[in-house]
Amino acid sequence: MTTTTVPATSTNFDLRTGLNDQRQPLRRRISDMAAMFSDEAAARSKAAVNDELMYEFYDMDVPPTSGDIAYGTSIVYPGRIGDEYYMTKGHFHEVLDTGEIYFCLSGEGYMLMENPEGDVQWERFVPGQGVYVPRRYAHRSINTSDSEPLITFFAFPGHAGHDYGTIEEKGFRKLCVAGASGPEFVDNPKWKAEA
């Protein structure tokens, strides 16, 4: 059924914090993320002292159709577990053949991407950077700043869905760590060829 009147949605995201005061964000703390880090024990120890927020993002409840656009902001806070930067879980889309645009509003970091065939790419986030994640690529945001949140605005096809399980099982092939002269991508020793 087609209704003749559909109200537009209008909502504000604070450009300084990335937060929307009309919606409850989804939040991931250190304890939620510990198993994804190379040094899980260090993450568990840190969480036991202060289980701080690693990132938060919004699900705006857009209809799950290919005619709609799911959107929101994502805020990854600065910090490290050992030499590994704070990051999002990362995921494939359930409908693998769907892409996503991330637009960096503030902060700095990387988008790490990987497809099922093993191609790995990363792109730098700086304010104003638009990173287009191609169809079929899992993606993870990583904050490499010492002090500032990484704030992005994202948009993806309404019907894409999320597959978190594959990355939870296998991990990404690469990690992003603080090296002597800045962030470096290194092989993930915990990566599994098969989920």
Add this chain to the structure above:
Amino acid sequence: MTTTTVPATSTNFDLRTGLNDQRQPLRRRISDMAAMFSDEAAARSKAAVNDELMYEFYDMDVPPTSGDIAYGTSIVYPGRIGDEYYMTKGHFHEVLDTGEIYFCLSGEGYMLMENPEGDVQWERFVPGQGVYVPRRYAHRSINTSDSEPLITFFAFPGHAGHDYGTIEEKGFRKLCVAGASGPEFVDNPKWKAEA
């Protein structure tokens, strides 16, 4: 055919100007827009003296599939033709059943929306405002500032396409004009029930 490696696209939009120095924007000057204003003669006179840029936006050449997201920035400059604010042409999507998200980066104004059945809505743009244009709604951005460009980041389904013709023929049912105490939406005397 599925290729196993698709390069991610990464490109910067200057958050102050909205411009991307890697791409040629699409530009609309007063002369391109004259027929859309209530006082077309005033627009033609103004264009004859100085045919200034009214707005510009980007087409990032994303594949036209429902798995992809077309995106870019739109910059509407401040100004008026008589009491009518500078604005975009506005359009329906060719695939009518597709929506679009506009995220305001700076400036102020309105998103004017209208569906084929005649429902008309408008939503205010301020920095950080996300305005979701529902499926089936034509949409036009309007800059109501005296001095600042209205800069938005937009994203819509790759397969949506553009129908500019309907609005070019019929117009929108409402106009946005400078009233005694700010912007006002009034009936468009040039609106045609049939294209």
